[in-house]
Amino acid sequence: MKGTLDALTLEGVSRTYRRGTRAPASAPALHPLDLTVPRARFLAVMGPSGSGKSTLLQCAAGLDRPTAGTVRIGGTAIGGLGEAKLSRLRRERVGFVFQDHNLVPSLSVAENVALPLLLGGEDPGERPRSGLDAVGLGDRGGDRPAELSGGQRQRVAIARALVTRPEVVFADEPTGALDPATADDVLALLRRAVDADGHAVVMVTHDPAAAAWADEVLFLAEGRVAGRLARPGAAEVGRIMRELGRRAASAAQEVHA
DSSP states (O other), X not given: OOOSSOSEEEEEEEEEEESOSSOOOEEEEEEEEEEEEOTTOEEEEEOSTTSSHHHHHHHHTTSSOOSEEEEEETTEXXXXXXXXXXXXXXXXXXXXXXXXXXXXXXXXXXXXXXXXXXXXXXXXXXXXHHHHHHTTOTTOTTSOGXXXXXXXXXXXXXXXXXXXXXXXXXXXXXXXXXXXXHHHHHHHHHHHHHHTTOOEEEEXXXXXXXXXXXXXXXXXXXXXXXXXXXXXXXXXXHHHHHHHHHHHHHHHHHHHO
């Protein structure tokens, strides 16, 4: 990992989208918020549908540019970077784990893990093999993704996300397509990446059981921070999510009344 600063910092970050090509009005998907994620921290982001979870992740990861505010990966403000430098930063200093794995089917498992290094012109050396060993798949490097189970493919995705030793890993519903036992295996790997290796993990999830693996849960509602919960338990997270869901449904009814 690079540097000694916080892994991720958001200062006054907001994102507004136009309601339509002809409509002058705009819709704020994310109101201004501040957020700091230290190294060796596991943060879960939760909220009802349309609460701004995905927008927050995309802005924080440099996949979308905020309307206002500053995003820093480590000490680097990414807002002023051109596309080439931003792509390099994402490749070298950010890891991604998605629900659908995003593995390249024509490449072997080891080649998928090595891909971020190869795209950066680096010699992967033994890092893909050691990364697969770390997720329990050291003997599957020559296989294609189609030969693996869903849980195994997600473990490969985690190995790929960690191969560059990133400052922060963004996980978007990483267990959404997995059964509970397999989901626990994947979450244990993310937890170990935080505790043993000092990575920061920011995970968007709808599952209270998944959120309970995190150090803290950040709740969003209508693009605003609706609360935070340290040392979360699944029951308490579920209660808060049900309450946020009721509020969102009530607000939608008022809009359409």
